[in-house]
Amino acid sequence: MIFAFEKTGKTFMWTVILAYFRSLGKIVLAVAASGIASRLLPSGRTAHSRFNIPIDLSSKTSYDIKKKTLLADLLRQTSLIIWDEAPMSDRRYFDVTSPKSRPEKTGLFMLYKNQSTSFYKNVAEFVPRKTW
Numbered sequence: 001m002i003f004a005f006e007k008t009g010k011t012f013m014w015t016v017i018l019a020y021f022r023s024l025g026k027i028v029l030a031v032a033a034s035g036i037a038s039r040l041l042p043s044g045r046t047a048h049s050r051f052n053i054p055i056d057l058s059s060k061t062s063y064d065i066k067k068k069t070l071l072a073d074l075l076r077q078t079s080l081i082i083w084d085e086a087p088m089s090d091r092r093y094f095d096v097t098s099p100k101s102r103p104e105k106t107g108l109f110m111l112y113k114n115q116s117t118s119f120y121k122n123v124a125e126f127v128p129r130k131t132w
């Protein structure tokens with residue numbers, strides 16, 4: 001995770017990282033919590049749009065990613081996700097579990113099983129508790 005004060009070049013750095021990995025032929029997704037921030041990233045989209053996150057997130061809803069879809073395949077082939085303003089997002093976005101009641105769906109980070117636990121611990125440490 002990268003933390004820095006305003007106007008210190010974070011977006012500039014994402015742009016450089018995106019260009020580097022994409023020049024190697026890797027798939028790198030760029031998302032942001034807000035629409036304005038996502039427009040500043042090359043091929044950036046809001047996290048809601050990219051990952052099918054329901055607007056009305058509750059304890060009973062989860063990512064709307066079906067396991068056997070093009071989106072799930074894209075995410076499996078993705079080498080890196082750059083998520084600008086991640087700590088502004090609801091913590092449940094970073095949930096590593098699949099919804100038990102909907103076995104055909106998957107949580108985003110279930111697709112990256114080996115990395116997901118440490119990622120989740122890092123994010124959970126910084127995302128404010130009130131957004132649980």
Ligand SMILES: Nc1ncnc2c1ncn2[C@@H]1O[C@H](COP(=O)(O)OP(=O)(O)OP(=O)(O)O)[C@@H](O)[C@H]1O
Nearest residue numbers: 004005006007008009010011012013014037040084
């Ligand atoms: N290494 C650099 N060389 C030249 N200009 C730079 C460099 N890094 C950043 N800038 C310029 O500094 C300004 C602020 O950079 P940037 O928007 O990347 O910061 P930020 O940390 O993402 O800002 P914010 O806090 O608003 O998200 C921009 O105009 C950018 O072009």
